[in-house]
Amino acid sequence: MPKLTVGPWIAAQKLPRKNLGRDRLAFLERTALRADAQQVAGLPLIGMGGSCGKPAFALPYLLTWTDENTRRLEDVAAEYGCYVEYGLYPHLKQHDGDLEVAAVQDWTTLAMVYLRPGYERAEELLGSLAAALRPD
Template sequence: MTKLSIGPWIAAQKLPSPGLARDRAAFLERVKVRAESPSVAGFPLLGTGGSCGKPAFALPYRVTWDEENTLALEEVAREFGCFVEYGVYPHLKLEDGGQEVAAVQDWSTFGTVYLRPGYERAEELLVRLAEVLAPQSVVA
């Protein structure tokens, strides 16, 4: 699998220069791309994280953290050369340098995965996280 293909979609919405920060017309022009929201590996893009700017993808189930799925999360992290940093929610960071490549939040009616778009294995990581975090009743 590859890194996320939605980079141009996200880039088209970013503030191109500080001088346009108060330009409503420029903002309205940039957000026209939101009329069609892409998906990756069948997971709908929700938008981007407020502070981190990473694309957010909806999982088709709610995530409730427990011993079993945090251990599974740590195993997936190892598969991808990462470790898990437990803050308000878990973040997967590369062992080599500590760059954050993913985060999984659980405080809504569905799980959300945030991914670094330039990470070479982002789509593969999204699919693996969806597999291992799925409640057993959803897997069947």
């Protein structure tokens, strides 16, 4: 499976040069791209992490963490050469180098997955997480 196909779409919205940081019109030009709704693995892209810039995808269900679904999360992580770091919410990090490739957030009204756009198996991982975390 490929890296996230929305990578170029995301990159086009980031600040290309520091000197454009105060250019309101350049900002408006970049954000106009957001009108073109994006999907990956059938899940809508709903935004990007504030400081990290990782794209966020809405899961089509609410998520409440349980022993069972955290075990399934750990199984998915292992399948992708990762472990789960449980902080405020779970992060999948590669065993080799501790690179964060995904995070799963649960809110009372929304569940979402953040993915590293350059991760080689990002789209496949997104589909695996959506399937594994789906409530019974």
